[in-house]
Amino acid sequence: MASAASPGDEGGASGGGSDKAEPGTSADNSSTGAFECNICLDTAKDAVVSMCGHLFCWPCLHQWLETRPNRQLCPVCKAGISKDKVIPLYGRGSTNQQDPRDKIPPRPQGQRSEPETNTNFPGFGFADAGFQMSFGIGAFPFGFFASTFTNGNNLNTGRPPAPAPGTPQFQEDQFLNKIFLWVAMLFIFWLLIA
């Protein structure tokens, strides 16, 4: 599809995560910058530090890990990272010595369907339509089958009882059943050769 390059082609940006992706330190004029969360840029609360040494609020980091559960990378340096490999930090002033990882972090907003990251090929509209169409036809004969079978045995409860043998209604029913059966067979045959 679209031709593209990661910024790292020229060594310009990909490796540069560590040197320029530190908003807290690059432009700050107070000493508190060293203890700012690398995600929300506020002073880290329920602070945890990764094995690579990067500081986060646990709620922030947790939400990031949830965002990409199968690709858990340090936001700053892209090192592998996981819940078990971060260390909670307890300052002297902190009264609450509970492991922040044990607290239930602020939940990410429900079950997020991810429309933004959908694989949305521009040309895939046709394929989608085609799939739904063939599915619809595929389900068709089974509907017929279901109706013929339930008519065939008299165990059906929801329907009116099958007419007694010999009556014209019975013959009509038999005839219809046969037609439906043939139509269903034709459909299946058609599906097989299609």
Add this chain to the structure above:
Amino acid sequence: MALLKDPPSGVEIDMNKISSNLSEWIVDVTGAAGTNYEGETFQLQFKFGPRYPFDSPQVLFIGSNIPVHPHVYSNGHICLSILTDDWSPALSVQSVCLSIVSMLSSCKEKKRPPDNAFYVKTCSKNPKKTRWWYHGKF
């Protein structure tokens, strides 16, 4: 907000064009000296969704001057992995701008992507909906 206080050279925020709820920014960037884009000014539009910074902002070139570059489509869409797959919540507006400027700077030949015409006709308005096929390393 660090960017407002201390913008790196070549990146400038137009305060008048920041939407009142801060969800949409326009940033002026200038081509770096000594590159194909020296002296040119471009406008980048940032749109921040409710899930920012866990979700990347939508970033595209707008205005009359869209840089002619193999990874920039004529509708302003930018094919840059940090804007989708390689997004990190530690990336700031400043670092995104710098990445884009350095992407421009590394360009050797000013030309549109080979599939520009097709892409511009078929793509979504939101570049983040494009499944980019990134060349190079991930």
